[in-house]
Amino acid sequence: MSALDPTVAGQLAEDLPPDVFRTIIATFEEDLTRLVQELRAAYDSGDQDGYERAAHSLAGAAAAVGAVGLEREARLAMDHRQPEAAITVLPRLVAEAEGALEALHALIH
Amino acid sequence: MKARILLVEDTPTQAEIAMAMLRADGHEIRHAETAGAALALAMEWKPDAILVDLMLPDFSGIELMRRLKAAQVAAAMIMLTAHGSVKTAVEAMQEGASDFVLKPYSAARLRVTLDNALEKRELRQQLDVAQSQLGRGRFHGFVGASPLMQAIYRTIESVAASRATVFVTGESGTGKELAAEALHRVSPRAEKPFVALNCGAIPRDLLESELFGHVKGAFTGATDNRLGAARAADGGTLFLDEIGEMPAEMQVKLLRFVQTGEVTPLGGTRSEKVDVRLVCATHRDILSEVQAGRFREDLYYRIYVVPIELPPLRLRGEDVVLVSRHLLGLYASEEGKAFSDFDAQAEAAIRAYPWPGNVRQLQNVLRNAVVLHDGALVTREMLPVPLLHEAAPATARAAPQRPGTEAPASRIEPLAVAEKRLILQALEHTGQDVPRAAALLEINPSTIYRKLTAWKQAG
Numbered sequence: 001m002s003a004l005d006p007t008v009a010g011q012l013a014e015d016l017p018p019d020v021f022r023t024i025i026a027t028f029e030e031d032l033t034r035l036v037q038e039l040r041a042a043y044d045s046g047d048q049d050g051y052e053r054a055a056h057s058l059a060g061a062a063a064a065v066g067a068v069g070l071e072r073e074a075r076l077a078m079d080h081r082q083p084e085a086a087i088t089v090l091p092r093l094v095a096e097a098e099g100a101l102e103a104l105h106a107l108i109h
Numbered sequence: 110m111k112a113r114i115l116l117v118e119d120t121p122t123q124a125e126i127a128m129a130m131l132r133a134d135g136h137e138i139r140h141a142e143t144a145g146a147a148l149a150l151a152m153e154w155k156p157d158a159i160l161v162d163l164m165l166p167d168f169s170g171i172e173l174m175r176r177l178k179a180a181q182v183a184a185a186m187i188m189l190t191a192h193g194s195v196k197t198a199v200e201a202m203q204e205g206a207s208d209f210v211l212k213p214y215s216a217a218r219l220r221v222t223l224d225n226a227l228e229k230r231e232l233r234q235q236l237d238v239a240q241s242q243l244g245r246g247r248f249h250g251f252v253g254a255s256p257l258m259q260a261i262y263r264t265i266e267s268v269a270a271s272r273a274t275v276f277v278t279g280e281s282g283t284g285k286e287l288a289a290e291a292l293h294r295v296s297p298r299a300e301k302p303f304v305a306l307n308c309g310a311i312p313r314d315l316l317e318s319e320l321f322g323h324v325k326g327a328f329t330g331a332t333d334n335r336l337g338a339a340r341a342a343d344g345g346t347l348f349l350d351e352i353g354e355m356p357a358e359m360q361v362k363l364l365r366f367v368q369t370g371e372v373t374p375l376g377g378t379r380s381e382k383v384d385v386r387l388v389c390a391t392h393r394d395i396l397s398e399v400q401a402g403r404f405r406e407d408l409y410y411r412i413y414v415v416p417i418e419l420p421p422l423r424l425r426g427e428d429v430v431l432v433s434r435h436l437l438g439l440y441a442s443e444e445g446k447a448f449s450d451f452d453a454q455a456e457a458a459i460r461a462y463p464w465p466g467n468v469r470q471l472q473n474v475l476r477n478a479v480v481l482h483d484g485a486l487v488t489r490e491m492l493p494v495p496l497l498h499e500a501a502p503a504t505a506r507a508a509p510q511r512p513g514t515e516a517p518a519s520r521i522e523p524l525a526v527a528e529k530r531l532i533l534q535a536l537e538h539t540g541q542d543v544p545r546a547a548a549l550l551e552i553n554p555s556t557i558y559r560k561l562t563a564w565k566q567a568g
Contacts, residue, residue, distance in 0.1 A: 061122035
């Protein structure tokens, strides 16, 4: 399954000039790095609110660029009622983030 | 439609995308990451539209819209949400959102939603302006909601920003000075002086000094320098009332002033540049004065640039009642009386009377009724007899006067004697205050000055 929803990511690439699209990918990359760090830190310190807030922001950023897999994992992480433990969701989420970035970079080229 | 857009979004990626889309459409954009920052920015920057993310770090987008609405922020609000539930949409609309956009969105979707919201806002604003203009019962000192007065208010607003000379005409008592003041207050000169000079009320020898000032020693009695109305009004508005009364030699000097914008005080040698917006007024038909050779044609063309003709009270329909109620409230409060309204007969009499002296006459009649009587309602009996005659049925008015009702011959006196007696009586009553005496007699102050001069010359 592709890491990106082509209707969202493709539309963005079409709507925006290439240099602007590149800037957005760079901002997304920065967001990912920061939010995954916040997510890990919140998990390590047992800060449930912080964990859910970071997951929510991650889901929003992912949705904006059409990173559907990442968005799905982030929404799982922000839902405290879901049965999976954070320890199992986090590695999947990081993997999805890397996959989304790769796919976005491919879109630029 | 290019507009000022405030984007409230805490996720940098989303903010970046929205800003890129908005920028591509030529909008001016500001960005706030928190609801608190957005609230402050909205108050200070006054955006045309606000795009609000539903989930914000400090408080929700719904709560932000509630607070923006409470703060009377007039921007169109659009909710940005990933939660496409009907409940969220309804809640957002209830809090004042024009629309909502589901994330993620395309540039086209954002553009259409934003354009619709901005168009709706503009239409609402136009409607508000139109409604407020249609229903304006008051305007910078004027009281009146008739279509004729609405047109006057609109004209005043339209010409206020210009420097063009305005020429106000209208019968005595229609509010020519009020129109000049309104024009000044609505204009960009509002913070600068408004100086009024009644050309008919000032003896001709003094008019030049009153208008252009004088230097010490310019004439006997000129013990100090005097600024004069033109220089006193520098940066503001100079209102020349009863300009039709201006002597011919002064008309030449005024023409020079209008042409050059320069003032030379009486007895002075140096001219001085002044920046005034000139408003002139007269109760006379100024064109007839030009044709009769009493008013300079070149000056007429210089000052008759934007004419405003104030309608007489008899043509203003229901305004006579509005103005009467306003004046009654004012005078009752000033005189410590309990009057709050008119009874039906008094109101009918006020409506029926043609008010040849316009609002000034109405002021005198109502002041008189309030001062001389007491009660909660002004009744027909409290109004002066001529007014009641006019209000009486036409058949009664047309009835010939029986000889027995005429005044006895012994009380009849020459008109000139009666006139002098009444003017002197009014001056004595007002402590020699000419404008007040003139108002009580319902004549122009210039008439009193002319009469006084004539009586003095006649010895």
